[in-house]
Amino acid sequence: MVTERLRDLAAVVANDVGQHSSKMGEITEGLxxxxxxxxxxxxxxxxxxxSKIVVANQALQERLARAEEQIAAQAREIHQHESEARTDSLTGLANRRAFDDELRRRCSEAERNGTALSLLIMDIDYFKKFNDTHGHQAGDEVLRSVGCKLKEVCREMDLPCRYGGEEFAVVMPATPVEDAKIGAERVRKAVESMTTRFEGKQLKVTxxxxxxxxxxADDTTRLVRRADDALYASKAAGRNSGYWHDGQQSHPIGVRQHMILPKCTKDRPAALTLESLPNRTKFADELRRRIAEAVRTEQPIAVLVAELDGYQAIRNRFDTDTAYAALDAVATLIRHSLREMDLVARLSESRxxxxxxxxxLGTADAVVFRLANALKQSPLQYDNQLIDLELVTGKSELRMSDSVEMLVGRAxxxxxxxFSGGAADPEESLTAG
Structure with a gap:
């Protein structure tokens, strides 16, 4: 509509100028x-x-003045529409479209001028569970609060954005990663310390x-992927934390926190994650259903089988309960490293x-890397002793006419x-049962 109005206005102005030119021609011919x-x-x-020239010029000037006012009004309307199209209505932050444009522009600028540029991506922890517990209206209020907090703590030259859902991003121009890490920790602490009041409740998130x-070597896609990998590392480390990516792997921001295992007592809490995982039978049933769905929709599906290397050594060094607690910590790390649509199950004691x-297979490699990095960056501590853990992983991708046994068997x-030289003695497999 605005475009049509501008087109009509331009036609009117052109007609007025044409009529003025005709009058000037008539006056010239008369002279x-x-x-x-x-x-x-x-x-x-x-x-x-x-006298005729003065009258004609005054008339044209008045018409041009009115046209100028109309053009200015249309320009304000266009600016408002553009602003609305680039602004998230819930949080008031820049939206995904504005983020994509700004990141593309800043990447080109950084490559052209050799200036620093950093990207921060953040995710509200356990937001789906939060919505299920408190309701979506409470969730929206928290999203608004996080948006306000980002505006408050980010620098003027930064662009905080709502990236999508409960995910936010900050484009940080002229910012080396060391400064970006400081900014990230400032953001994390600010969100951790804020309280959102809603219907008499005091809600907190991390x-x-x-x-x-x-x-x-980056383009916008690669830069986002690396920041996203660091985000997954933060989740795998237990959430409410920050990680940064050096181009090869992710590292914790600030002091690394060890996962401390409780000493063996009668009051030790149950291994909640392990106990909640599907067993071999339920895993096979779910995989069979997922395979049928993947075949019907012509979508790929991959399977990982992971073994905790050195688990027996942990049992020998400490005790069965401590080894079981270590397994539960590993299961928690695995679950936090995955998407909601993914499924983790326990096939046997340490598998x-x-x-x-x-x-x-290609995209599953990124998941394998995340799992390995999560264990590397989050060592277990028991009675002032560090326990080094390594997850050895096999993978496979669905092929035409695959059964559950065939797909898992290849993994x-x-x-x-x-395992080096095939010397390891992995535990009983799904296919063996």
Whole structure:
């Protein structure tokens, strides 16, 4: 509608200018007919011509002034529409469209001028569970509060955005990663300390953060992926934390916190994560259903089979209860490293399986890396002793006419190959049962 109005206005202005030009032409032609030998007649003719020119110019000026006012009004309307189209209505932050444009522009600027650029991506922890517990209206109020807090703690040159759902991003121009890490920790602490009041409740949330700095090998997609990998590392480390990506792997921001295992007592809490995982039978049933769905929708699906290397050594070094608590911590890390649509199950004492819908072998590699990095960055501590853990992982991708046994069997075969020289003695497999 605005475009049509501008087009009509331009036509009116063009018509007014055309009419003015015609009048000027008529006046010019009249001047050419004056008898220059008759001084008195010539003078009267000039005065009459000038009078017509003044009147015509005044009329054109008035019409142009009105057109200018209309154009200014249309410009304000266009600006408002553009602002609304680039602003998230709930939080008042820049939306995904504005984020994409700004990040693209800043990446080009950083590559062209050799300036620093960092990206922060953050996710509100356990937001789905929060919505299920308190309701979506409370969730919206929390999102608004987080948006306000981001505006408050981010610098003027930064662009805080609502990236989507409960995820936010901050484009940080002229910012090396060391400064970005400081900013990320400032954001994390600010969200952790804020309280959102809603219907008599005082609601609190925390956030996980990933940070990456632009390098010349990056494009916007790669930069976002690296920041996102760091975000997943933060989630895998237990959430309410920040990680940064150096181009190869993710590292914790600030002091790394060890996962401390309680000493063996009668009051030790149950291994809640392990006890909640599906067993081999339920895993096979769910995988069979997922395979049928993947075949019907022609979507890929990948399976991981992961073994906790050195689990027996942990049992020998400490005790069965401590080893079981370590397994529960590993299961928690695995679950936090996955999407909601993924499924992790426990096949046997120290072996886990993961269903990754929509993943190929190539994309499953990123998940394997996240799992390994999560264990590396979050060592277990028991009675002032650190327990080094390593997850050995095999993977497979769905092929035409695959059964559950065939798909899992290839993942387990790949797992066997990962153990050095095949000397390991992995536990009983799904296919063996």
């Amino acid at each position: 050419k007919t004056l008898d220059t030998t008759d001084v008195e007649a010539t003078g009267a003719g000039l005065v009459n011509a000038l 956030t996980s953060i990933g940070v990456a700095q632009f390098v010349n 886990f399986a993961v269903i990754l819908p929509g993943n190929t 387990e075969a790949d797992l066997h190959e990962q």
